[in-house]
Protein backbone atom coordinates (compact mmCIF):
# COMPACT_ATOMS: atom_id res chain seq x y z
CA UNK A 1 0.00 0.00 0.00
CA UNK A 2 1.44 3.35 -0.96
CA UNK A 3 1.98 6.03 1.60
CA UNK A 4 -0.42 8.90 1.24
CA UNK A 5 0.38 12.55 1.79
CA UNK A 6 -1.25 14.00 4.87
CA UNK A 7 -2.62 17.54 5.03
CA UNK A 8 -0.48 20.07 6.91
CA UNK A 9 -1.02 19.95 10.66
CA UNK A 10 -1.90 16.24 10.69
CA UNK A 11 0.61 13.59 11.71
CA UNK A 12 -0.18 9.92 12.06
CA UNK A 13 2.03 7.85 14.34
CA UNK A 14 1.29 4.51 12.76
CA UNK A 15 1.49 1.75 15.32
CA UNK A 16 0.89 -1.98 15.14
CA UNK A 17 -2.17 -3.86 16.29
CA UNK A 18 -1.54 -3.80 20.02
CA UNK A 19 -1.48 -0.01 20.03
CA UNK A 20 -3.86 2.01 17.92
CA UNK A 21 -2.44 4.79 15.74
CA UNK A 22 -1.97 8.18 17.37
CA UNK A 23 -3.19 11.12 15.32
CA UNK A 24 -1.41 14.35 16.23
CA UNK A 25 -3.20 17.54 15.19
CA UNK A 26 -0.98 20.59 15.59
CA UNK A 27 -1.71 24.25 15.09
CA UNK A 28 0.72 26.92 16.19
CA UNK A 29 2.08 26.03 19.60
CA UNK A 30 -0.70 23.64 20.60
CA UNK A 31 -1.68 20.11 19.70
CA UNK A 32 -4.32 17.49 20.33
CA UNK A 33 -3.70 13.76 20.02
CA UNK A 34 -6.48 11.37 19.09
CA UNK A 35 -6.04 7.93 20.73
CA UNK A 36 -3.13 7.01 22.97
CA UNK A 37 -2.26 3.36 22.28
CA UNK A 38 -1.88 0.43 24.67
CA UNK A 39 -0.57 0.74 28.24
CA UNK A 40 2.24 -1.71 27.42
CA UNK A 41 3.52 0.82 24.89
CA UNK A 42 2.94 3.93 26.97
CA UNK A 43 6.61 4.91 27.22
CA UNK A 44 7.09 4.46 23.50
CA UNK A 45 4.00 6.59 22.92
CA UNK A 46 5.46 9.34 25.12
CA UNK A 47 8.71 9.29 23.12
CA UNK A 48 6.95 9.27 19.75
CA UNK A 49 4.69 12.09 20.84
CA UNK A 50 7.53 14.25 22.11
CA UNK A 51 9.12 13.98 18.69
CA UNK A 52 5.88 14.71 16.88
CA UNK A 53 5.02 17.66 19.10
CA UNK A 54 8.39 19.23 18.44
CA UNK A 55 7.97 21.66 21.31
CA UNK A 56 4.22 22.23 20.91
CA UNK A 57 2.06 21.88 24.03
CA UNK A 58 -0.20 18.84 24.24
CA UNK A 59 -3.54 20.49 25.03
CA UNK A 60 -5.73 17.40 25.14
CA UNK A 61 -5.93 13.67 24.49
CA UNK A 62 -9.16 12.68 22.75
CA UNK A 63 -10.30 9.07 22.38
CA UNK A 64 -12.42 7.68 19.57
CA UNK A 65 -13.69 4.88 21.82
CA UNK A 66 -13.15 2.94 24.99
CA UNK A 67 -10.81 0.06 24.16
CA UNK A 68 -7.46 -0.63 25.78
CA UNK A 69 -5.51 -0.17 22.57
CA UNK A 70 -6.95 3.33 22.10
CA UNK A 71 -7.02 4.71 25.63
CA UNK A 72 -4.30 2.63 27.29
CA UNK A 73 -1.76 5.46 27.17
CA UNK A 74 -4.09 8.06 28.66
CA UNK A 75 -2.87 7.71 32.26
CA UNK A 76 0.77 8.03 31.23
CA UNK A 77 0.18 10.96 28.88
CA UNK A 78 -1.82 12.71 31.58
CA UNK A 79 1.05 12.24 34.04
CA UNK A 80 3.82 13.28 31.63
CA UNK A 81 2.16 16.11 29.73
CA UNK A 82 -0.32 17.21 32.39
CA UNK A 83 -3.07 17.41 29.79
CA UNK A 84 -6.78 16.66 30.16
CA UNK A 85 -8.41 13.65 28.50
CA UNK A 86 -11.71 13.71 26.61
CA UNK A 87 -13.75 10.57 25.89
CA UNK A 88 -17.03 10.00 24.02
CA UNK A 89 -20.00 11.05 26.12
CA UNK A 90 -21.32 7.49 26.39
CA UNK A 91 -18.12 6.39 28.11
CA UNK A 92 -17.60 9.33 30.43
CA UNK A 93 -19.28 7.91 33.55
CA UNK A 94 -17.94 4.41 32.98
CA UNK A 95 -14.37 5.64 32.65
CA UNK A 96 -14.54 7.88 35.69
CA UNK A 97 -16.06 5.10 37.81
CA UNK A 98 -13.52 2.77 36.16
CA UNK A 99 -16.25 0.21 35.75
CA UNK A 100 -14.20 -2.82 34.65
CA UNK A 101 -17.34 -4.76 33.83
CA UNK A 102 -18.90 -2.09 31.61
CA UNK A 103 -15.54 -1.29 30.01
CA UNK A 104 -15.32 -5.02 29.09
CA UNK A 105 -11.96 -5.33 30.83
CA UNK A 106 -13.12 -8.22 32.96
CA UNK A 107 -15.03 -9.97 30.19
CA UNK A 108 -12.05 -9.83 27.84
CA UNK A 109 -9.31 -10.42 30.44
CA UNK A 110 -7.59 -7.16 29.52
CA UNK A 111 -5.79 -4.58 31.56
CA UNK A 112 -5.95 -0.84 31.29
CA UNK A 113 -4.33 1.92 33.33
CA UNK A 114 -7.00 3.88 35.12
CA UNK A 115 -7.28 7.54 34.16
CA UNK A 116 -9.73 10.37 34.70
CA UNK A 117 -11.67 11.94 31.86
CA UNK A 118 -12.06 15.69 32.21
CA UNK A 119 -14.49 16.13 29.35
CA UNK A 120 -17.20 14.25 27.50
CA UNK A 121 -17.23 14.64 23.72
CA UNK A 122 -20.79 14.81 22.41
CA UNK A 123 -21.85 13.61 18.98
CA UNK A 124 -22.31 16.66 16.77
CA UNK A 125 -19.73 18.68 18.64
CA UNK A 126 -17.52 20.86 16.45
CA UNK A 127 -14.00 21.70 17.33
CA UNK A 128 -10.87 23.16 15.73
CA UNK A 129 -7.90 20.80 15.83
CA UNK A 130 -4.72 21.06 13.78
CA UNK A 131 -6.07 24.03 11.82
CA UNK A 132 -9.27 22.32 10.65
CA UNK A 133 -12.77 22.15 11.98
CA UNK A 134 -13.74 18.62 13.01
CA UNK A 135 -17.18 17.26 13.72
CA UNK A 136 -17.59 14.37 16.15
CA UNK A 137 -20.03 11.84 14.67
CA UNK A 138 -21.54 8.78 16.31
CA UNK A 139 -20.10 5.49 15.04
CA UNK A 140 -21.74 2.65 16.96
CA UNK A 141 -21.03 -0.99 16.10
CA UNK A 142 -17.58 -2.15 17.18
CA UNK A 143 -18.04 0.05 20.25
CA UNK A 144 -21.61 1.30 20.66
CA UNK A 145 -20.34 4.60 22.13
CA UNK A 146 -17.60 5.24 19.56
CA UNK A 147 -17.15 8.53 17.75
CA UNK A 148 -15.37 9.31 14.49
CA UNK A 149 -13.98 12.74 13.67
CA UNK A 150 -14.66 14.32 10.30
CA UNK A 151 -13.04 17.43 8.85
CA UNK A 152 -15.40 18.42 6.01
CA UNK A 153 -13.11 21.06 4.47
CA UNK A 154 -10.02 18.85 4.51
CA UNK A 155 -12.20 15.82 3.58
CA UNK A 156 -10.47 13.70 6.21
CA UNK A 157 -12.03 11.12 8.52
CA UNK A 158 -10.43 9.77 11.70
CA UNK A 159 -12.32 6.51 11.82
CA UNK A 160 -11.01 4.66 14.90
CA UNK A 161 -12.08 1.02 14.57
CA UNK A 162 -15.35 1.82 12.77
CA UNK A 163 -13.70 1.53 9.35
CA UNK A 164 -10.34 0.07 8.40
CA UNK A 165 -8.87 -0.45 4.93
CA UNK A 166 -10.01 -4.05 5.25
CA UNK A 167 -12.97 -4.25 7.57
CA UNK A 168 -13.72 -2.97 11.07
CA UNK A 169 -13.22 -3.96 14.70
CA UNK A 170 -14.76 -6.89 16.58
CA UNK A 171 -18.54 -6.65 17.12
CA UNK A 172 -18.33 -7.05 20.89
CA UNK A 173 -22.00 -6.43 21.43
CA UNK A 174 -22.83 -9.49 19.31
CA UNK A 175 -20.35 -11.75 21.11
CA UNK A 176 -21.09 -10.72 24.64
CA UNK A 177 -23.61 -7.89 24.80
CA UNK A 178 -27.19 -7.41 23.80
CA UNK A 179 -26.76 -7.64 20.04
CA UNK A 180 -27.64 -4.90 17.56
CA UNK A 181 -24.03 -4.56 16.43
CA UNK A 182 -24.70 -5.50 12.82
CA UNK A 183 -27.47 -2.97 12.32
CA UNK A 184 -25.48 -0.28 14.12
CA UNK A 185 -22.42 -0.99 11.99
CA UNK A 186 -24.50 -0.78 8.82
CA UNK A 187 -25.87 2.63 9.82
CA UNK A 188 -22.39 3.82 10.72
CA UNK A 189 -20.93 2.68 7.39
CA UNK A 190 -23.84 4.23 5.49
CA UNK A 191 -23.32 7.50 7.36
CA UNK A 192 -19.61 7.44 6.53
CA UNK A 193 -20.42 6.72 2.88
CA UNK A 194 -22.46 9.94 2.74
CA UNK A 195 -19.62 12.12 4.05
CA UNK A 196 -17.23 14.03 1.82
CA UNK A 197 -14.05 12.02 2.54
CA UNK A 198 -10.88 11.64 0.46
CA UNK A 199 -8.63 10.33 3.20
CA UNK A 200 -9.32 7.95 6.07
CA UNK A 201 -7.02 7.73 9.08
CA UNK A 202 -7.97 4.40 10.67
CA UNK A 203 -7.25 3.25 14.19
CA UNK A 204 -4.98 0.51 12.82
CA UNK A 205 -3.08 0.36 9.55
CA UNK A 206 -1.89 3.10 7.22
CA UNK A 207 -4.03 6.09 6.25
CA UNK A 208 -5.74 5.36 2.95
CA UNK A 209 -7.50 7.06 0.06
CA UNK A 210 -9.37 4.01 -1.28
CA UNK A 211 -12.47 5.01 0.64
CA UNK A 212 -15.05 3.37 -1.64
CA UNK A 213 -13.14 0.08 -1.75
CA UNK A 214 -12.78 0.06 2.02
CA UNK A 215 -16.50 0.68 2.45
CA UNK A 216 -17.29 -2.11 -0.02
CA UNK A 217 -15.04 -4.52 1.90
CA UNK A 218 -16.67 -3.50 5.18
CA UNK A 219 -20.20 -3.96 3.80
CA UNK A 220 -19.15 -7.36 2.39
CA UNK A 221 -17.83 -8.45 5.77
CA UNK A 222 -21.05 -7.28 7.37
CA UNK A 223 -23.12 -9.33 4.90
CA UNK A 224 -20.99 -12.40 5.62
CA UNK A 225 -21.58 -11.91 9.33
CA UNK A 226 -25.29 -11.54 8.76
CA UNK A 227 -25.50 -14.72 6.70
CA UNK A 228 -23.49 -16.79 9.16
CA UNK A 229 -23.35 -15.75 12.80
CA UNK A 230 -20.57 -18.25 13.46
CA UNK A 231 -18.28 -16.01 11.42
CA UNK A 232 -18.82 -13.19 13.89
CA UNK A 233 -17.72 -15.49 16.67
CA UNK A 234 -14.76 -17.02 14.83
CA UNK A 235 -13.59 -13.60 13.67
CA UNK A 236 -14.00 -12.09 17.14
CA UNK A 237 -12.40 -14.95 19.07
CA UNK A 238 -9.49 -15.08 16.65
CA UNK A 239 -8.88 -11.32 16.75
CA UNK A 240 -9.25 -11.02 20.49
CA UNK A 241 -6.98 -13.94 21.29
CA UNK A 242 -4.38 -12.75 18.75
CA UNK A 243 -4.44 -9.46 20.64
CA UNK A 244 -3.99 -11.33 23.93
CA UNK A 245 -1.02 -13.18 22.46
CA UNK A 246 0.54 -9.89 21.38
CA UNK A 247 0.15 -8.63 24.95
CA UNK A 248 1.79 -11.58 26.63
CA UNK A 249 3.88 -12.90 23.71
CA UNK A 250 3.47 -16.60 24.56
CA UNK A 251 0.70 -18.80 25.83
CA UNK A 252 0.86 -22.35 27.23
CA UNK A 253 -1.24 -24.51 24.92
CA UNK A 254 -2.32 -26.85 27.72
CA UNK A 255 -4.00 -23.88 29.41
CA UNK A 256 -5.90 -22.77 26.31
CA UNK A 257 -9.13 -24.82 26.67
CA UNK A 258 -9.55 -23.76 30.28
CA UNK A 259 -8.72 -20.13 29.44
CA UNK A 260 -11.32 -20.00 26.66
CA UNK A 261 -13.88 -21.51 29.00
CA UNK A 262 -13.03 -19.18 31.89
CA UNK A 263 -12.84 -15.78 30.15
CA UNK A 264 -16.45 -14.66 29.73
CA UNK A 265 -16.36 -13.29 26.19
CA UNK A 266 -14.89 -16.48 24.66
CA UNK A 267 -17.22 -18.69 26.64
CA UNK A 268 -20.27 -16.64 25.69
CA UNK A 269 -19.34 -16.25 22.01
CA UNK A 270 -18.78 -20.00 21.79
CA UNK A 271 -22.07 -20.70 23.53
CA UNK A 272 -24.05 -18.32 21.33
CA UNK A 273 -22.61 -19.17 17.93
CA UNK A 274 -20.36 -22.23 17.88
CA UNK A 275 -21.34 -24.71 20.56
CA UNK A 276 -17.90 -26.35 20.64
CA UNK A 277 -16.29 -28.10 23.58
CA UNK A 278 -13.45 -26.05 25.13
CA UNK A 279 -10.97 -28.55 23.67
CA UNK A 280 -12.43 -28.29 20.19
CA UNK A 281 -12.49 -24.50 20.39
CA UNK A 282 -8.87 -24.42 21.52
CA UNK A 283 -7.63 -26.73 18.78
CA UNK A 284 -9.51 -24.80 16.09
CA UNK A 285 -8.15 -21.50 17.44
CA UNK A 286 -4.50 -22.48 17.63
CA UNK A 287 -4.56 -24.13 14.20
CA UNK A 288 -6.29 -21.09 12.74
CA UNK A 289 -3.82 -18.61 14.23
CA UNK A 290 -0.87 -20.67 13.00
CA UNK A 291 -2.40 -20.96 9.54
CA UNK A 292 -2.97 -17.19 9.46
CA UNK A 293 0.67 -16.60 10.39
CA UNK A 294 -0.31 -14.76 13.57
CA UNK A 295 1.15 -17.42 15.87
CA UNK A 296 3.66 -20.23 15.79
CA UNK A 297 3.91 -23.35 17.92
CA UNK A 298 7.06 -24.18 19.80
CA UNK A 299 6.74 -27.23 22.02
CA UNK A 300 3.80 -26.58 24.31
CA UNK A 301 3.84 -22.85 23.74
CA UNK A 302 1.99 -20.68 21.27
CA UNK A 303 4.05 -17.58 20.38
CA UNK A 304 3.00 -14.37 18.73
CA UNK A 305 4.88 -14.04 15.45
Ligand SMILES: [Zn+2]
Pocket residue numbers: 065067070142143161169
Ligand atom coordinates in the same frame (compact mmCIF):
# COMPACT_ATOMS: atom_id res chain seq x y z
ZN1 LIG B 1 -11.57 -0.88 19.37
